[in-house]
Amino acid sequence: MARHDEIRAEMMRRINAGEWPVNRDIPSEVELGVEFGVARGTIQRALSSLVAQGLIERRRRAGSRVVPRTAHASRLSIPLIREEIEDRGFAYGYRLLDRAVVGGPVPHLRLCCLHIADGQPFQLERRVISLTALPQAEAQPFDMSGPNEWLVREVPASRVTTRISAEAADPDSAAMLALPPGAPLLVVARQTFLADAPLTRVRLLHPAESYAVTTESF
Protein backbone atom coordinates (compact mmCIF):
# COMPACT_ATOMS: atom_id res chain seq x y z
CA MET A 1 0.00 0.00 0.00
CA ALA A 2 1.35 3.44 -0.95
CA ARG A 3 2.13 5.73 1.97
CA HIS A 4 -0.65 8.17 1.07
CA ASP A 5 -3.12 5.27 1.03
CA GLU A 6 -2.00 4.22 4.50
CA ILE A 7 -2.42 7.77 5.72
CA ARG A 8 -5.84 8.01 4.09
CA ALA A 9 -6.92 4.77 5.81
CA GLU A 10 -5.77 6.12 9.17
CA MET A 11 -7.67 9.39 8.53
CA MET A 12 -10.80 7.41 7.69
CA ARG A 13 -10.40 5.45 10.90
CA ARG A 14 -10.16 8.68 12.91
CA ILE A 15 -13.24 10.14 11.22
CA ASN A 16 -15.11 6.94 11.71
CA ALA A 17 -14.16 6.57 15.35
CA GLY A 18 -15.08 10.17 16.12
CA GLU A 19 -11.46 11.08 16.97
CA TRP A 20 -11.84 13.74 14.31
CA PRO A 21 -15.32 14.93 15.18
CA VAL A 22 -17.85 16.18 12.68
CA ASN A 23 -17.87 19.95 12.07
CA ARG A 24 -14.52 20.48 13.75
CA ASP A 25 -11.23 21.41 12.16
CA ILE A 26 -8.78 18.60 11.64
CA PRO A 27 -5.04 19.29 12.17
CA SER A 28 -3.38 21.42 9.48
CA GLU A 29 -1.53 19.88 6.58
CA VAL A 30 1.75 21.00 8.12
CA GLU A 31 0.91 19.40 11.48
CA LEU A 32 -0.17 16.19 9.77
CA GLY A 33 3.02 16.15 7.69
CA VAL A 34 5.05 16.31 10.90
CA GLU A 35 2.92 13.68 12.64
CA PHE A 36 3.13 11.17 9.79
CA GLY A 37 6.69 12.12 8.87
CA VAL A 38 5.89 12.80 5.21
CA ALA A 39 5.97 15.73 2.81
CA ARG A 40 2.98 18.03 2.70
CA GLY A 41 2.19 16.80 -0.84
CA THR A 42 1.62 13.29 0.53
CA ILE A 43 -0.83 14.67 3.11
CA GLN A 44 -2.60 16.66 0.40
CA ARG A 45 -2.93 13.57 -1.74
CA ALA A 46 -4.48 11.59 1.14
CA LEU A 47 -6.85 14.45 1.98
CA SER A 48 -7.88 14.94 -1.64
CA SER A 49 -9.45 11.52 -1.87
CA LEU A 50 -11.41 12.17 1.35
CA VAL A 51 -12.53 15.50 -0.11
CA ALA A 52 -13.61 13.70 -3.27
CA GLN A 53 -15.65 11.28 -1.15
CA GLY A 54 -17.35 14.21 0.55
CA LEU A 55 -16.00 13.34 4.00
CA ILE A 56 -13.71 16.36 4.36
CA GLU A 57 -14.40 19.92 3.31
CA ARG A 58 -11.52 22.30 2.52
CA ARG A 59 -12.12 25.93 3.37
CA ARG A 60 -10.02 28.79 2.02
CA ARG A 61 -7.91 30.57 4.65
CA ALA A 62 -9.31 28.20 7.26
CA GLY A 63 -8.72 24.59 8.17
CA SER A 64 -10.28 21.47 6.71
CA ARG A 65 -13.16 19.91 8.56
CA VAL A 66 -15.19 16.74 8.73
CA VAL A 67 -18.51 17.11 6.90
CA PRO A 68 -21.66 16.08 8.79
CA ARG A 69 -23.94 13.54 7.23
CA THR A 70 -26.74 15.83 6.18
CA ALA A 71 -30.22 14.77 5.22
CA HIS A 72 -29.17 12.82 2.18
CA ALA A 73 -30.64 13.73 -1.16
CA SER A 74 -30.60 11.28 -4.04
CA ARG A 75 -31.59 11.48 -7.62
CA LEU A 76 -34.76 9.60 -8.26
CA SER A 77 -35.35 8.61 -11.85
CA ILE A 78 -38.32 6.57 -13.02
CA PRO A 79 -37.51 4.99 -16.37
CA LEU A 80 -39.94 4.06 -19.12
CA ILE A 81 -41.74 0.91 -18.09
CA ARG A 82 -40.88 -0.84 -21.36
CA GLU A 83 -37.18 -0.27 -20.68
CA GLU A 84 -37.56 -1.31 -17.07
CA ILE A 85 -39.16 -4.61 -18.07
CA GLU A 86 -36.69 -5.29 -20.89
CA ASP A 87 -33.74 -4.41 -18.62
CA ARG A 88 -34.83 -7.24 -16.36
CA GLY A 89 -34.65 -9.62 -19.29
CA PHE A 90 -38.44 -10.03 -19.64
CA ALA A 91 -40.46 -9.77 -22.83
CA TYR A 92 -42.53 -6.59 -22.76
CA GLY A 93 -46.23 -6.70 -23.48
CA TYR A 94 -48.89 -4.01 -23.57
CA ARG A 95 -52.69 -3.99 -23.48
CA LEU A 96 -55.07 -1.06 -23.60
CA LEU A 97 -57.89 -1.95 -21.18
CA ASP A 98 -59.97 1.22 -21.32
CA ARG A 99 -60.03 4.48 -23.27
CA ALA A 100 -62.66 7.18 -22.89
CA VAL A 101 -62.98 10.82 -23.85
CA VAL A 102 -64.68 12.63 -21.01
CA GLY A 103 -66.30 15.98 -21.85
CA GLY A 104 -67.59 18.65 -19.51
CA PRO A 105 -65.83 21.75 -18.25
CA VAL A 106 -62.45 19.97 -18.06
CA PRO A 107 -62.32 17.64 -21.08
CA HIS A 108 -59.83 14.82 -20.69
CA LEU A 109 -58.81 11.48 -22.05
CA ARG A 110 -59.02 8.64 -19.52
CA LEU A 111 -56.83 5.60 -20.10
CA CYS A 112 -56.26 2.32 -18.36
CA CYS A 113 -53.35 0.25 -19.65
CA LEU A 114 -51.57 -2.88 -18.57
CA HIS A 115 -47.81 -3.38 -18.93
CA ILE A 116 -46.81 -7.02 -18.98
CA ALA A 117 -43.53 -8.80 -18.21
CA ASP A 118 -43.20 -12.30 -19.65
CA GLY A 119 -46.97 -12.66 -19.69
CA GLN A 120 -47.43 -11.49 -16.07
CA PRO A 121 -49.11 -8.19 -15.19
CA PHE A 122 -46.34 -5.85 -14.07
CA GLN A 123 -47.86 -2.38 -13.97
CA LEU A 124 -51.39 -1.06 -14.22
CA GLU A 125 -51.38 2.50 -15.59
CA ARG A 126 -54.39 4.68 -14.81
CA ARG A 127 -53.93 7.97 -16.61
CA VAL A 128 -55.81 11.15 -17.37
CA ILE A 129 -54.59 13.51 -20.10
CA SER A 130 -55.94 17.07 -20.30
CA LEU A 131 -57.50 17.71 -23.70
CA THR A 132 -57.40 21.43 -23.01
CA ALA A 133 -53.63 21.36 -22.71
CA LEU A 134 -52.97 18.49 -25.14
CA PRO A 135 -55.83 18.35 -27.69
CA GLN A 136 -53.66 16.29 -30.04
CA ALA A 137 -53.88 13.37 -27.58
CA GLU A 138 -57.44 12.69 -28.66
CA ALA A 139 -56.24 11.49 -32.07
CA GLN A 140 -53.93 8.90 -30.48
CA PRO A 141 -55.41 5.41 -30.15
CA PHE A 142 -52.81 4.19 -27.60
CA ASP A 143 -53.75 0.66 -28.60
CA MET A 144 -50.25 -0.48 -29.58
CA SER A 145 -48.05 1.38 -27.12
CA GLY A 146 -48.61 3.30 -23.91
CA PRO A 147 -49.27 7.01 -23.51
CA ASN A 148 -46.08 7.54 -21.56
CA GLU A 149 -43.98 6.76 -24.63
CA TRP A 150 -46.01 9.23 -26.64
CA LEU A 151 -45.80 11.90 -23.95
CA VAL A 152 -42.04 11.55 -23.53
CA ARG A 153 -41.59 11.76 -27.31
CA GLU A 154 -44.05 14.54 -28.10
CA VAL A 155 -44.55 16.76 -25.08
CA PRO A 156 -41.86 19.16 -23.94
CA ALA A 157 -40.06 19.21 -20.61
CA SER A 158 -41.95 20.50 -17.64
CA ARG A 159 -42.47 20.11 -13.91
CA VAL A 160 -43.28 16.70 -12.45
CA THR A 161 -44.42 15.84 -8.95
CA THR A 162 -44.08 12.27 -7.74
CA ARG A 163 -45.64 10.53 -4.78
CA ILE A 164 -44.70 6.96 -3.88
CA SER A 165 -47.04 5.13 -1.57
CA ALA A 166 -48.41 1.72 -0.69
CA GLU A 167 -52.02 0.63 -0.70
CA ALA A 168 -54.24 -2.41 -0.62
CA ALA A 169 -55.48 -3.34 -4.10
CA ASP A 170 -59.14 -2.45 -4.70
CA PRO A 171 -61.10 -5.34 -6.29
CA ASP A 172 -61.05 -3.78 -9.78
CA SER A 173 -57.28 -3.15 -9.85
CA ALA A 174 -56.60 -6.50 -8.19
CA ALA A 175 -58.49 -8.31 -10.97
CA MET A 176 -56.51 -6.51 -13.69
CA LEU A 177 -53.23 -7.31 -11.95
CA ALA A 178 -54.27 -10.94 -11.30
CA LEU A 179 -53.92 -10.44 -7.54
CA PRO A 180 -56.27 -11.16 -4.63
CA PRO A 181 -58.17 -8.05 -3.47
CA GLY A 182 -56.31 -6.31 -0.66
CA ALA A 183 -52.89 -7.42 -1.92
CA PRO A 184 -50.24 -4.75 -1.25
CA LEU A 185 -49.40 -2.47 -4.18
CA LEU A 186 -46.58 0.00 -4.67
CA VAL A 187 -48.13 3.08 -6.25
CA VAL A 188 -46.20 5.79 -8.08
CA ALA A 189 -48.43 8.80 -8.70
CA ARG A 190 -47.17 11.57 -10.96
CA GLN A 191 -48.54 14.88 -12.08
CA THR A 192 -46.98 16.70 -15.02
CA PHE A 193 -47.31 20.39 -15.72
CA LEU A 194 -46.30 22.73 -18.51
CA ALA A 195 -45.61 25.89 -16.55
CA ASP A 196 -48.71 25.87 -14.32
CA ALA A 197 -51.06 24.02 -16.67
CA PRO A 198 -51.72 20.37 -15.71
CA LEU A 199 -50.98 18.09 -18.68
CA THR A 200 -51.46 14.61 -17.31
CA ARG A 201 -51.66 12.70 -14.08
CA VAL A 202 -51.09 9.03 -13.66
CA ARG A 203 -51.24 6.33 -11.04
CA LEU A 204 -48.87 3.43 -11.71
CA LEU A 205 -49.86 0.38 -9.66
CA HIS A 206 -47.42 -2.50 -9.14
CA PRO A 207 -47.71 -5.81 -7.32
CA ALA A 208 -45.56 -5.26 -4.21
CA GLU A 209 -43.46 -8.38 -4.72
CA SER A 210 -42.24 -7.44 -8.18
CA TYR A 211 -41.41 -3.75 -7.99
CA ALA A 212 -39.41 -1.22 -5.99
CA VAL A 213 -38.02 2.25 -6.58
CA THR A 214 -34.30 2.49 -5.92
CA THR A 215 -31.86 5.38 -5.67
CA GLU A 216 -28.27 5.94 -4.72
CA SER A 217 -26.69 9.06 -3.30
CA PHE A 218 -23.18 10.14 -2.49
Added chain:
Amino acid sequence: MARHDEIRAEMMRRINAGEWPVNRDIPSEVELGVEFGVARGTIQRALSSLVAQGLIERRRRAGSRVVPRTAHASRLSIPLIREEIEDRGFAYGYRLLDRAVVGGPVPHLRLCCLHIADGQPFQLERRVISLTALPQAEAQPFDMSGPNEWLVREVPASRVTTRISAEAADPDSAAMLALPPGAPLLVVARQTFLADAPLTRVRLLHPAESYAVTTESF
Protein backbone atom coordinates in the same frame (compact mmCIF):
# COMPACT_ATOMS: atom_id res chain seq x y z
CA MET B 1 -50.12 41.81 -19.94
CA ALA B 2 -46.74 43.01 -21.26
CA ARG B 3 -46.10 42.30 -24.94
CA HIS B 4 -43.27 39.85 -24.21
CA ASP B 5 -45.62 37.93 -21.87
CA GLU B 6 -48.23 37.69 -24.61
CA ILE B 7 -45.61 36.41 -27.01
CA ARG B 8 -44.35 33.93 -24.44
CA ALA B 9 -47.91 32.62 -23.92
CA GLU B 10 -48.35 32.18 -27.67
CA MET B 11 -44.99 30.34 -27.86
CA MET B 12 -46.09 28.04 -25.03
CA ARG B 13 -49.32 27.34 -26.89
CA ARG B 14 -47.37 26.39 -30.02
CA ILE B 15 -45.04 24.10 -28.06
CA ASN B 16 -47.95 22.54 -26.28
CA ALA B 17 -50.02 22.01 -29.41
CA GLY B 18 -47.09 20.46 -31.26
CA GLU B 19 -46.98 23.32 -33.78
CA TRP B 20 -43.38 23.71 -32.71
CA PRO B 21 -42.44 20.04 -32.50
CA VAL B 22 -39.97 18.60 -30.04
CA ASN B 23 -36.36 18.37 -31.25
CA ARG B 24 -36.97 20.70 -34.19
CA ASP B 25 -35.69 24.24 -34.68
CA ILE B 26 -38.14 27.00 -34.00
CA PRO B 27 -38.09 30.11 -36.26
CA SER B 28 -35.14 32.44 -35.76
CA GLU B 29 -35.34 35.48 -33.49
CA VAL B 30 -35.33 37.72 -36.57
CA GLU B 31 -38.22 35.79 -38.15
CA LEU B 32 -40.19 35.86 -34.91
CA GLY B 33 -39.58 39.61 -34.55
CA VAL B 34 -41.04 40.15 -38.01
CA GLU B 35 -43.99 37.83 -37.34
CA PHE B 36 -44.92 39.46 -34.02
CA GLY B 37 -43.96 42.96 -35.17
CA VAL B 38 -41.62 43.59 -32.23
CA ALA B 39 -37.94 44.27 -31.69
CA ARG B 40 -35.59 41.33 -31.41
CA GLY B 41 -35.00 42.17 -27.72
CA THR B 42 -38.68 41.50 -26.98
CA ILE B 43 -38.43 38.09 -28.68
CA GLN B 44 -35.28 37.33 -26.71
CA ARG B 45 -37.02 38.24 -23.47
CA ALA B 46 -39.95 35.92 -24.25
CA LEU B 47 -37.59 33.10 -25.25
CA SER B 48 -35.43 33.54 -22.16
CA SER B 49 -38.20 32.59 -19.80
CA LEU B 50 -38.93 29.47 -21.88
CA VAL B 51 -35.23 28.64 -21.76
CA ALA B 52 -35.28 29.13 -17.97
CA GLN B 53 -38.22 26.71 -17.75
CA GLY B 54 -36.25 24.15 -19.72
CA LEU B 55 -38.71 24.10 -22.63
CA ILE B 56 -36.41 25.68 -25.19
CA GLU B 57 -32.71 25.06 -25.68
CA ARG B 58 -30.49 27.70 -27.29
CA ARG B 59 -27.61 26.39 -29.37
CA ARG B 60 -24.66 28.48 -30.44
CA ARG B 61 -24.45 29.14 -34.17
CA ALA B 62 -27.62 27.11 -34.60
CA GLY B 63 -31.27 27.74 -33.94
CA SER B 64 -33.23 27.27 -30.77
CA ARG B 65 -35.20 24.10 -30.37
CA VAL B 66 -37.91 22.55 -28.24
CA VAL B 67 -36.47 20.22 -25.60
CA PRO B 68 -37.97 16.72 -25.33
CA ARG B 69 -39.31 15.59 -22.00
CA THR B 70 -36.54 13.25 -20.96
CA ALA B 71 -36.78 10.60 -18.28
CA HIS B 72 -37.29 12.99 -15.43
CA ALA B 73 -34.97 12.88 -12.48
CA SER B 74 -35.94 14.37 -9.15
CA ARG B 75 -34.16 14.92 -5.90
CA LEU B 76 -35.35 12.51 -3.28
CA SER B 77 -34.72 13.57 0.28
CA ILE B 78 -35.86 11.59 3.30
CA PRO B 79 -35.98 13.88 6.34
CA LEU B 80 -35.47 12.91 9.95
CA ILE B 81 -38.60 11.18 11.15
CA ARG B 82 -38.91 13.48 14.17
CA GLU B 83 -39.00 16.50 11.84
CA GLU B 84 -41.41 14.79 9.49
CA ILE B 85 -43.84 14.08 12.33
CA GLU B 86 -43.50 17.54 13.88
CA ASP B 87 -43.89 19.21 10.46
CA ARG B 88 -47.30 17.58 10.23
CA GLY B 89 -48.25 19.19 13.51
CA PHE B 90 -48.16 15.97 15.53
CA ALA B 91 -46.45 15.40 18.86
CA TYR B 92 -43.41 13.18 18.35
CA GLY B 93 -42.92 10.13 20.53
CA TYR B 94 -40.20 7.47 20.61
CA ARG B 95 -39.92 4.00 22.10
CA LEU B 96 -37.01 1.59 22.00
CA LEU B 97 -38.56 -1.87 21.58
CA ASP B 98 -35.48 -4.03 21.25
CA ARG B 99 -31.71 -3.61 21.52
CA ALA B 100 -29.20 -6.44 21.22
CA VAL B 101 -25.48 -6.72 20.66
CA VAL B 102 -24.86 -9.63 18.32
CA GLY B 103 -21.34 -11.08 18.29
CA GLY B 104 -19.76 -13.49 15.87
CA PRO B 105 -17.63 -12.76 12.82
CA VAL B 106 -19.60 -9.59 11.99
CA PRO B 107 -20.49 -7.98 15.35
CA HIS B 108 -23.40 -5.60 15.14
CA LEU B 109 -25.97 -3.75 17.18
CA ARG B 110 -29.56 -4.68 16.37
CA LEU B 111 -32.26 -2.15 17.18
CA CYS B 112 -36.02 -2.00 16.85
CA CYS B 113 -37.59 1.39 17.55
CA LEU B 114 -41.03 2.88 17.20
CA HIS B 115 -41.64 6.48 16.12
CA ILE B 116 -45.01 7.78 17.25
CA ALA B 117 -47.22 10.63 15.98
CA ASP B 118 -49.82 11.89 18.45
CA GLY B 119 -49.82 8.52 20.20
CA GLN B 120 -50.23 6.49 16.97
CA PRO B 121 -47.45 4.26 15.60
CA PHE B 122 -46.02 6.07 12.57
CA GLN B 123 -42.79 4.29 11.72
CA LEU B 124 -41.19 1.06 12.84
CA GLU B 125 -37.41 1.25 12.50
CA ARG B 126 -35.51 -2.02 12.22
CA ARG B 127 -31.82 -1.21 12.17
CA VAL B 128 -28.47 -2.93 12.26
CA ILE B 129 -25.28 -0.96 13.02
CA SER B 130 -21.88 -2.47 12.28
CA LEU B 131 -19.76 -2.53 15.43
CA THR B 132 -16.68 -3.12 13.30
CA ALA B 133 -17.19 0.19 11.51
CA LEU B 134 -18.83 2.07 14.39
CA PRO B 135 -17.65 0.55 17.70
CA GLN B 136 -18.75 3.70 19.55
CA ALA B 137 -22.40 2.79 18.83
CA GLU B 138 -22.24 0.08 21.50
CA ALA B 139 -22.03 2.72 24.25
CA GLN B 140 -25.21 4.43 23.04
CA PRO B 141 -28.39 3.31 24.81
CA PHE B 142 -30.78 4.74 22.15
CA ASP B 143 -33.48 4.68 24.81
CA MET B 144 -34.40 8.37 24.62
CA SER B 145 -33.93 9.13 20.91
CA GLY B 146 -33.47 7.11 17.77
CA PRO B 147 -30.20 5.94 16.22
CA ASN B 148 -30.81 7.99 13.08
CA GLU B 149 -30.41 11.24 14.99
CA TRP B 150 -27.18 9.98 16.48
CA LEU B 151 -25.89 8.76 13.09
CA VAL B 152 -26.69 12.03 11.34
CA ARG B 153 -24.97 13.97 14.13
CA GLU B 154 -21.93 11.79 14.63
CA VAL B 155 -21.14 9.85 11.49
CA PRO B 156 -19.66 11.56 8.45
CA ALA B 157 -21.09 11.77 4.97
CA SER B 158 -21.01 8.67 2.85
CA ARG B 159 -22.87 6.71 0.21
CA VAL B 160 -26.50 5.77 0.75
CA THR B 161 -28.63 3.39 -1.26
CA THR B 162 -32.40 3.58 -0.92
CA ARG B 163 -35.08 1.14 -1.95
CA ILE B 164 -38.77 2.01 -1.62
CA SER B 165 -41.21 -0.87 -1.77
CA ALA B 166 -44.56 -2.10 -0.52
CA GLU B 167 -45.23 -5.25 1.43
CA ALA B 168 -47.84 -6.97 3.54
CA ALA B 169 -47.13 -6.58 7.27
CA ASP B 170 -45.75 -9.73 8.90
CA PRO B 171 -47.55 -10.55 12.19
CA ASP B 172 -44.70 -9.23 14.35
CA SER B 173 -44.41 -5.85 12.60
CA ALA B 174 -48.20 -5.56 12.35
CA ALA B 175 -48.53 -5.94 16.12
CA MET B 176 -45.94 -3.23 16.78
CA LEU B 177 -47.67 -0.89 14.32
CA ALA B 178 -51.14 -1.71 15.71
CA LEU B 179 -52.26 -3.00 12.31
CA PRO B 180 -53.91 -6.25 11.22
CA PRO B 181 -51.42 -8.79 9.80
CA GLY B 182 -51.17 -8.42 6.03
CA ALA B 183 -51.94 -4.69 6.08
CA PRO B 184 -50.00 -2.86 3.36
CA LEU B 185 -46.81 -1.11 4.45
CA LEU B 186 -44.60 1.38 2.66
CA VAL B 187 -41.03 0.28 3.32
CA VAL B 188 -37.96 2.50 2.90
CA ALA B 189 -34.79 0.42 3.11
CA ARG B 190 -31.46 2.19 3.28
CA GLN B 191 -27.87 1.07 3.42
CA THR B 192 -25.14 3.50 4.40
CA PHE B 193 -21.48 3.08 3.61
CA LEU B 194 -18.28 4.88 4.49
CA ALA B 195 -16.26 4.36 1.35
CA ASP B 196 -16.95 0.64 0.84
CA ALA B 197 -17.47 -0.31 4.47
CA PRO B 198 -21.12 -0.89 5.45
CA LEU B 199 -22.03 1.23 8.47
CA THR B 200 -25.70 0.60 8.99
CA ARG B 201 -28.75 -0.71 7.24
CA VAL B 202 -32.30 0.04 8.14
CA ARG B 203 -35.83 -0.90 7.18
CA LEU B 204 -38.37 1.82 7.93
CA LEU B 205 -41.90 0.41 7.93
CA HIS B 206 -44.93 2.71 7.66
CA PRO B 207 -48.67 2.04 7.66
CA ALA B 208 -49.65 2.65 4.02
CA GLU B 209 -52.44 5.10 4.81
CA SER B 210 -50.25 7.52 6.74
CA TYR B 211 -47.06 7.80 4.72
CA ALA B 212 -45.76 8.55 1.22
CA VAL B 213 -42.47 9.66 -0.29
CA THR B 214 -42.84 12.75 -2.46
CA THR B 215 -40.51 14.54 -4.86
CA GLU B 216 -40.69 17.34 -7.35
CA SER B 217 -38.59 17.85 -10.45
CA PHE B 218 -38.24 20.55 -13.05
